[in-house]
Amino acid sequence: xxxxxxxxxxxxxxxxxxxxxxxxxxxxxxxxxxxxxxxxxxxxxxxxxxxxxxxxxxxxxxxxxxxxxxxx
Numbered sequence: 001x002x003x004x005x006x007x008x009x010x011x012x013x014x015x016x017x018x019x020x021x022x023x024x025x026x027x028x029x030x031x032x033x034x035x036x037x038x039x040x041x042x043x044x045x046x047x048x049x050x051x052x053x054x055x056x057x058x059x060x061x062x063x064x065x066x067x068x069x070x071x072x
Contacts, residue, residue: 001043001065002063003031003063003064003065004060004061005061005062006058006059006060006061007058007061008058008059009059012051012059012061015061016049019063023044023045023063024044024045025044026044027042027043028040028041028043029043041067041068043065043066044065044068045063045064045065046064046065047064049061049062050063
């Protein structure tokens, strides 16, 4: 899946540090597009982070991720 995040430049610096340390292994996250009552899903990033600058102090970050599947 492709994920896009919107943040300011200060947050991007801190977020990128967290990504480098944690996001390429499994972690839990709630996807905002699924609504406030969406469950946490387990996922990991599978591509390098790509970003573009928006207006003023906004950065749009895109990354590919995979969702963990349960073998039932």
